[in-house]
Amino acid sequence: MSEDSPLLSPSGEGEHEGLIDAQAVLADDPQDDQWQETKSLAYMMLLTLSIGGLQLAWAVELSNGTPYLLSLGMSKSLMALVWIAGPLSGALVQPYVGILSDNCKSPWGKRTPFMVVGSIATVVSLMCLAWVREVVGGLLGLFGADRTSEGVKVTIIVVAVFFVYILDFSINTVQAGIRAFILDCCPSHQQEAANSMASRVVGIGNIIGYVAGYSDLPKYIWWFGYTQFQILCAIASIALSTTVLISIIFIRERDPRLEGPSPKGKKGIIGFFKTVASSIKHLPPQTRKVCEVQFFAWIGYFPQLFYSSSYIGDIYVQPYLIKNPNMTPEEIDTLYEMATRMGTFALLIYAITSLATNVLLPFFVAPSYDAEYEASIHSKSDNTTWLSRFMEKLVIPWLTLRRAWLCSHLIFAGCMFSTLWVRSIGGATALIGIVGISWALTLWAPFAIISAEVSKRDKLRRQRNIQAMSDPDSDTEHAVFEKEDQAGVILGIHNMAIATPQILATIGSSIIFKFLQKPRGVPGDRSYSVVLAAGGISTLIAAWLTSRIQDEVPLPTPAEEHFRPATREERRSLNQERNFVRSHSYTSLGY
Known part of the structure; x- marks a missing residue:
């Protein structure tokens, strides 16, 4: 590449001469400023x-x-x-x-x-x-x-x-x-x-x-x-x-x-599985830890999503079944219809709690993954409004997003264990409502942690590609970076970490139901509580794994960057892309 490029270390400085300085790129990227x-x-x-x-x-x-x-x-x-x-x-x-x-x-x-x-x-x-x-x-x-x-x-x-x-x-x-x-x-x-x-x-x-x-x-x-x-x-x-x-x-x-050009690889089903396997092997460090957490967390969350309303309904019908064990099929259907409405109401409370948590909690959580940017903004200007000062006072310094997510796992596990002895409609509805707090963090924290890491790495990748294509003097033969996975495949693998445990949870729940479930209309069924409590055990493992995640997103250092010689096909493709870049530029979003 050109020696005058701002993306390169000065000649002779450091043992990784010529490598991209990640922090410098993030701090000064004129082509990516508008984004x-x-x-x-x-x-x-x-x-x-x-x-x-x-x-x-x-x-x-x-x-x-x-x-x-x-x-x-x-x-x-x-x-x-x-x-x-x-x-x-x-x-x-x-x-x-x-x-x-x-x-x-x-x-x-x-x-x-x-x-x-x-x-x-x-x-x-x-x-x-x-x-x-x-x-x-x-x-x-x-x-x-x-x-x-x-x-x-x-x-x-x-x-x-x-x-x-x-x-x-x-x-x-x-x-x-x-x-x-x-x-x-x-x-x-x-x-x-x-x-x-x-x-x-x-x-x-x-x-x-x-x-x-x-x-x-x-x-x-x-x-x-x-x-x-x-x-x-x-x-x-x-x-x-x-x-x-x-x-x-x-x-x-x-x-x-x-x-820049898309990476060349094998197509079809075999190529897909090879790509996924390779991507899993090379996941960014924070993302890998989040996927491990999600695997164990969703063994517990999946039964809760499907059986919470049934747990509430089961509590509602038990007194009536005990009092009148000889109900007609029509009476049983009417009883369970009302039980379903009770369960739906509990889920509504659950959804409201989740929304309230998502609205209010961000005001109290310290922006760990935005901290570097926030610090740079405050260092440039001391002009703050009374509203911004008030909002800063609401932040609880120790309550990072990662710690809030950790607490949500513990809250979830505690609520699931409590289903074993909570047998009143009001108490059970309160438990499911409290779980809404954990659900709010599940919808927020893992995606924020992954997005912060992937977004910064994508920024580095785009800058490398644009520099290689726009610089006619760049030596692509000796400055090609190894392939890095982008947002789509990484988020897809994260979803695999969510979906795969759901299959395991379904099988586990079926086994528990096989041994503990009683026929519809027969009193004494406690199988739903056992299934929910079993999910709480796996969530404790997720809480321990969450404690191993860092509060800051580590950027790749020059020593972590991997180079290899470009193939003839890659050099030809890069030259074609250069011609396109010379005649096009990014347009402003207007926001």
Whole structure:
């Protein structure tokens, strides 16, 4: 490279002569200044708005999917095979989409095409699932089939299962795109703020979903459909489409064509698994620790998400079953319907607590991953307003984001262990409500820690690529860096660390239910409490692993950078990219 480049150490200084100084690049990067400028609150809201619409779609599937499929005549044993689609798609689809989007060279950006295509597929699968009985029954009826026949019912169930899998794959595609979109379009020093805002939007989406599910929608907005599920799917489709459209219109991504050539590698399934295996092996240090925490944390969180309402409902029905053990099937159905409403109310309290935590807690948490930037700002100017001084006084110096996350694991474990002896509706509802605090940190802390590290490393990578392409005198043959994974694949691997333990938790829960669950309508069932408490044990392990994470994001030092000679194909590709860079420049965002 050119000796005059500001990215290089002065000749002869230090044993790593010619290597990029990470701190210098982060402090002085004129080509990337506009992307590192502090963004406004409006920008953050527009950036994260799409994840709220996505969460509403998730809420509809999780809260109403099981009753809807059962209403089609599906058995509970088949239900387990259906809902395992979520963890499977999370473990496979998100890393695959991450790899594809990292290498995408679309002029609209890396993530936008996947957000758009995934949203369209989600809307189509939601509406097809909601109307599957009418559509399949109507089509088969044209050929003379009886809609009430067993063959038509089986066909409807098969088609419904197909669209459930399509829905899960589509939602994970959108989620992979949105999470990477937020990371890419947010400055390094505002990653904590962006992920905090995202968790608030998710909380709002959850509350809207629970309130809508609790309301009698056919009575008020009957024009969207005949059933509750049809109307919910219509609302979720409109919300997802609108929020994604707003985000991609007002928030523009970088032009990925300016970042250099995509790495060459094997395509197909084998290439995908080799890429994932290599990426796991070379994960950044903080991200690796976060993934370890998430693996054990989600063994506990997954049962809590699925069985909290059933735990509340079980407590509600026990006194009635003991008092009247000879209820008719109709009386039992009525009793459990009321129990379901009690469980839904507890989840609403849970969602409200989570949102309140996401809104209030950031004012008290010391910005550990933004600390370097904040310090540089304060050193440049002493002009502060009374509001900023007041906000600074609210910060608890020892309460870093990592420590708050650690405390949330302990709170979660304590609540799960308490389910073994809390047997009142009020007490159980309070426990689930308190767990909302832990859920808020789960939506915020891991993404903020990973985003802070990946964003800073991406900044270094972009600067290296741009310098290599824009400098006609750069010696690419002796200055090519080893491949670094970008946001998409890293966030995909992080989602694997979330999805894989869900499969283990499902198997473990099934074993516990096999030995402890009693038939519906029989008093004395305590299986839900045991499943929840077992999840608390794994969360204690997650708390210990969280204590090993650093409060500051370590940047790669020159000694950690890896060089290798460029291949002939890479040199040719870099020369082509130089021609593009000379004729294009980044455009301002306007925020």
